[in-house]
Amino acid sequence: MITRKKIHWGQVVPLTILTTVAILVIAPYIWMLLTTFKSTPEIRQNPGKILPINWTLSGYHYVLTESPFLRWFINSVIVSVTVTVAVVFTSTLVGFVFSKYQFRFKKVLFWFILATMMVPYQITMIPQFLIIVELNLYDSLWALIVPALVSAFGVYLCRSFCDDIPDSLCEAAIIDGAGPFRIYWTVILPLLKPCIGALSIFIFLEVWNEYLKPLIMLSQVNKMTLPLALSYFSTARIHDIGSIMSASSLIMLPATILLLVFQKQFIKGVAMTGMK
Amino acid sequence: MKNNRFVLMVLTPIIVLFMTFMILPIGGAFVISLFDYNPVRSQNPFIGFANFTKLLNDRIFVKSLTNTLTFVFVTVALNIAITLTLAFLITMLRSNKLRSLFRVLFFMPCIAPLVASATVWRGLYAVDYGLINNILRGVFHVPAINWIGTPAFVLPAIVIFTLWADMGYNIILFSAGMDGIPTDFYEAAELDGAGHIKRFFTITLPLMGRTFSFVLAMTLISHFQMFAQFQVLATKGGPNQSANVLTYYIYKTAFQSRDMGYASAISVVLFLLIMVFTAIQQRINRVDWGY
Numbered sequence: 228m229i230t231r232k233k234i235h236w237g238q239v240v241p242l243t244i245l246t247t248v249a250i251l252v253i254a255p256y257i258w259m260l261l262t263t264f265k266s267t268p269e270i271r272q273n274p275g276k277i278l279p280i281n282w283t284l285s286g287y288h289y290v291l292t293e294s295p296f297l298r299w300f301i302n303s304v305i306v307s308v309t310v311t312v313a314v315v316f317t318s319t320l321v322g323f324v325f326s327k328y329q330f331r332f333k334k335v336l337f338w339f340i341l342a343t344m345m346v347p348y349q350i351t352m353i354p355q356f357l358i359i360v361e362l363n364l365y366d367s368l369w370a371l372i373v374p375a376l377v378s379a380f381g382v383y384l385c386r387s388f389c390d391d392i393p394d395s396l397c398e399a400a401i402i403d404g405a406g407p408f409r410i411y412w413t414v415i416l417p418l419l420k421p422c423i424g425a426l427s428i429f430i431f432l433e434v435w436n437e438y439l440k441p442l443i444m445l446s447q448v449n450k451m452t453l454p455l456a457l458s459y460f461s462t463a464r465i466h467d468i469g470s471i472m473s474a475s476s477l478i479m480l481p482a483t484i485l486l487l488v489f490q491k492q493f494i495k496g497v498a499m500t501g502m503k
Numbered sequence: 504m505k506n507n508r509f510v511l512m513v514l515t516p517i518i519v520l521f522m523t524f525m526i527l528p529i530g531g532a533f534v535i536s537l538f539d540y541n542p543v544r545s546q547n548p549f550i551g552f553a554n555f556t557k558l559l560n561d562r563i564f565v566k567s568l569t570n571t572l573t574f575v576f577v578t579v580a581l582n583i584a585i586t587l588t589l590a591f592l593i594t595m596l597r598s599n600k601l602r603s604l605f606r607v608l609f610f611m612p613c614i615a616p617l618v619a620s621a622t623v624w625r626g627l628y629a630v631d632y633g634l635i636n637n638i639l640r641g642v643f644h645v646p647a648i649n650w651i652g653t654p655a656f657v658l659p660a661i662v663i664f665t666l667w668a669d670m671g672y673n674i675i676l677f678s679a680g681m682d683g684i685p686t687d688f689y690e691a692a693e694l695d696g697a698g699h700i701k702r703f704f705t706i707t708l709p710l711m712g713r714t715f716s717f718v719l720a721m722t723l724i725s726h727f728q729m730f731a732q733f734q735v736l737a738t739k740g741g742p743n744q745s746a747n748v749l750t751y752y753i754y755k756t757a758f759q760s761r762d763m764g765y766a767s768a769i770s771v772v773l774f775l776l777i778m779v780f781t782a783i784q785q786r787i788n789r790v791d792w793g794y
Binding site for chain 2: 235242253254256271340351356394407435442461478487
């Protein structure tokens with residue numbers, strides 16, 4: 228709302244530009260949502276009409292009843308939640324060890340982990356696929372989970388956060404008779420909360436949106452995660468635009484709603500990953 | 504602190520996982536690239552660097568390589584220019600609410616799976632019912648463009664999509680960097696009579712050195728690896744291979760033609776490209792001072 232205070236002309240220019248760009252950014256969402264309420268013949272026959280003439284839910288109905296959408300959704304949830312929890316655990320624990328303990332080969336080992344962050348997935352994907360086949364994990368959700376249990380980025384992020392925790396806190400805990408796991412659980416983890424929040428968001432989104440990995444690791448329709456399933460669905464129903472847009476919006480909406488609800492945490496989390 | 508038993512207990516499983524799914528595959532890729540390797544065949548002979556010499560005469564490889572470089576440079580340059588400007592405009596706003604509103608709005612496309620948003624954009628680009636062509640026809644009276652079916656337009660269409668999909672991250676990183684600059688610098692400049700644009704070039708940009716270098720490196724690395732939008736928006740490399748890129752060519756060669764030796768050789772090239780460009784970028788943007 229524009230307040231009755233005098234207008235700051237210095238604000239008008241940035242506001243106008245930002246609003247214009249914001250409209251361009253949102254337009255695809257609006258178009259997608261409106262298209263989902265049209266029938267496919269209507270989309271084709273009335274291309275100029277933005278609003279639906281006959282509002283219909285037939286697209287959503289088709290996706291939810293004629294495709295194993297719920298199965299795909301559950302697959303995505305299983306993989307994303309498992310990987311996120313595992314990565315938070317391994318990253319904080321390993322980050323703690325690298326930050327607070329002295330041991331041989333520490334520098335080399337850490338450098339090795341960091342260096343792998345630079346490696347594109349395209350280089351590891353072929354051998355990884357062969358290893359997954361060899362381990363009999365091909366075409367199962369484990370193929371997406373097991374290789375993702377450790378994240379170099381997570382270790383790096385958690386270590387730099389652990390570095391900010393004073394050593395004296397750990398030493399005090401040792402004097403009180405705490406073992407290493409106890410120090411990790413009662414001293415380190417509570418202090419890493421902001422880091423854990425950022426890391427969880429980051430990893431969850433990465434896994435939830437992953438496409439190339441499922442594409443090469445899965446083949447059965449029932450095993451697919453959402454992004455792969457959408458690509459499969461839109462190829463199978465290539466001319467049914469109404470259903471394709473409905474499926475796309477069903478896939479895009481959950482994360483978008485999460486973002487709008489937890490916007491502060493999201494924005495802070497992203498900014499944090501860039502600062503460390 | 505020292506506790507070798509604990510360290511060993513924690514690191515052993517981690518190192519095993521890391522060896523199996525990262526280090527071994529990285530080495531594996533280089534080794535496989537020296538073989539004529541097809542997993543469904545029983546004979547996979549060692550052929551030295553033959554895969555690499557074959558690349559030089561492969562028309563599709565050369566085309567994918569130039570497409571990749573064009574895509575990365577154009578998109579990253581536009582991305583950085585646009586996101587820096589938008590981040591600066593956001594920091595100019597006085598209202599905290601508006602600032603966070605714009606940040607969230609611009610970030611929205613970043614959290615959508617690229618496959619899904621690219622599928623939506625395939626609809627936006629459609630010749631008959633797509634929004635973009637409708638605006639061209641209805642508002643600008645320009646004939647519809649077959650964005651995805653015309654060799655000259657596929658890559659630009661993908662660049663526009665990628666900018667839309669990926670701007671949000673950098674806007675947030677840049678505006679966090681700008682928020683970190685002490686306000687007294689700006690106040691001093693304002694007293695000296697420097698306008699917004701002058702302040703941007705003399706204070707914001709130089710003092711953002713670290714953020715800028717980090718963002719540029721991350722953006723470069725991620726854009727070299729983009730895949731989903733090429734598969735969705737340019738079916739099978741696009742008309743005349745006009746939108747074939749290395750990532751798509753690697754996928755197709757490895758998992759459709761099952762020619763994994765050759766695909767590994769291409770992936771090694773992609774890897775070296777990323778290494779070289781990030782090294783150059785780090786050299787140029789070397790920042791060894793702070794504030």
